[in-house]
Amino acid sequence: MSQTIRLELEVPGELKLLRLPKGVDRRLHELLDKQDSGQKLTDDEHREAEGLAELNDLLSLLRLRSERLSRAA
Numbered sequence: 001m002s003q004t005i006r007l008e009l010e011v012p013g014e015l016k017l018l019r020l021p022k023g024v025d026r027r028l029h030e031l032l033d034k035q036d037s038g039q040k041l042t043d044d045e046h047r048e049a050e051g052l053a054e055l056n057d058l059l060s061l062l063r064l065r066s067e068r069l070s071r072a073a
Helices: 022-036 043-072
Strands: none
Touching: 022 043
């Protein structure tokens, strides 16, 4: 069963800045590069990479939806 949740957020400043911090983004890319080079990630690294990728996707989605709403207003 799917569920819809409406969430309103006040996002201060530029929406373009709604991204992973540089250090966190760097860590995500380190893990993805390790995996892409054929090295096996540990279970902890795999969970970390999944969590960071999900957070990055969420921030991207929020940024894009906010930009779309700003243009529509």
